[in-house]
Amino acid sequence: MRLRSHTRVGLVLLTTAALALVVPAPSALAHARPSPGQLPPAAPAFTVEEARLDRAVPQEILRRSGFDTVAPGLARALDGAGSYAAAERVVVRQGQRLWQRAVDRVQGRGPARGDLSRDDDRPLYWARLGMTRELRAWQPEFPLSDAARTRLLGALERASRGQDSMAFPGRDRHGRAVKRIVMTGFDPFTLDRDVRISNPSGATALALDGTVVTTADGPARIETAVFPVRWDDFAAGTVEQALRGPLSRADLFTTVSQGRVGRIDVERFNGAWRGGFGDNENLSRTGLVPVSDPASQPQWTTTSLPYGAILAASTGRFPVYDNTSVTEVPAGATAPVVRP
Template identity: 70%
Template structure:
């Protein structure tokens, strides 16, 4: 519905004489605006049920109303930043037991954050304010919404000494065309741990987190480096986290500079060398500096934890990929790190390359941890007939979150010196 300014004139005078107040300059939605593949999934039954059963079905409508009242681009920026940060904080609070649950969906669920954010980005994409909005400014609003609603702009550590600082990242759900019910335990872990303090063998440690999209283009645009660069020189440990294999955790020893082309959440496939700044000095491989020996040896939870050293390379002078169980050989070209060649490998590669380029390799423990695949319970594995949640599914996610917390506790307590 279009809301027009009431202008002084015959119509305006009549309205004023009738005692009618002029409505604010609002925006018409443009249903014909091109949506993203992710946004197009939003109206399916499972996402709507997830939003309804968590109380997050109110997020996008409230944001849309606030956005429609913006009378300038500056006001629109304020609305986007405020509501984006509010969404992240609401998701963290819900996951950590603060405030109303909003419904019967388990509090630790990461999916309400994902789907409600898409409702907000869709609103921005379809918004047609009367003051006019260039595509460049719309893109800036969307970028601000992404950063604030993912916790990327909200990483804050207390001042002073005596408390270690840990930075953890997670991911959105993915492979949603295979099963739109999917949750990502790394994203759930980020919500559960953000702002919490753990007690380690080396004293207390404060954890701050952020979540990243499963989209090739965002990574090419520098979202990882932009988020992590201000914080890596100030933290004592970092780990990127993603979902990996069934029934096991992996501490990935080596990360490769190769994109393998598996489709992202926009169903885009990209193959080639990971694009970074200063490509002339780009290495084929980066390595973890997490204390992997101590992590693997510790009893951290229900799932076994492995030091994964396998990579896929093209050997120096060769032309065909070869799998190496013990890591890359000198002069080889990367085709897959220990964590594969998808965005989980890429975030690990980018974060550890940034660590090295900042001159922190010898002093900052950091790397990548793959969690087990989050599985639905027995009898609920078919997305065509299954429900959006079940008791075993929730317990699996809680167990993974608890074990990531234990792994961080071990790593922080053992990281007084960096593992090479």
């Protein structure tokens, strides 16, 4: 089988106004310890995303990157957790290790542990799903309610996405003040169309996390995180919760998204609307972005990125475009109109 290691698509730059080779055997996932005479627990219901792990391509990606050891490592660590507090420490530690391992691999630190291209975001994505699957199936010796398991899953998600490790130094080693840049990317998506797909925004986040760039105003440190492509997570406020602290300290914030082939779009306008595109759980949401007070929130926001300077900069073989196109339903009308 021949894998494509990159998705040939462009990037979209935005700002926000607020804010089967080897299929794991069931026994390897259950970790059940039923008491004598007690029936074993029912098999857990895996998510749509987690179920895709059983396909051949995700297993090959994990094997060829060396990330096939991540989920079994979490399972072994959980076996030694005798309390909820211990389990929480395990998932946070293992999640942070996964994020840092993915960052190191993309940035060229340490062994590649496989022949898959280093600048690939897919090992992180599929390894995380292996971890959440293990955690969902785990049957500890202490009582664990559904709500408590959900909290553990949330802690694992945040830790393995870099969301809880965005930290900025006050000054660099030369005593100079450091500018703070926050950037976010996203998971691969449209996986039922092509399960080999990656997301250049996630790869960009891994490539830039913790790096320092030199600007006309001095050094600037970049801290990044990756978000899921799931409507329910967005509705639950995952973006706001993860970025509330970092954004309050940032000098610049930008989010990068998968865009059109061979180009980079700076989206001039952002609309407070969800367009209904199917997410990674094959769910669709159409409607206004859920905010606490919709009447006071603008329908449209304009990017605060210096798009003029970005367009004028040399970007190599990928040209940058000022994308002003929007689709709206004008006041008093019922049909959508596309405006240039």
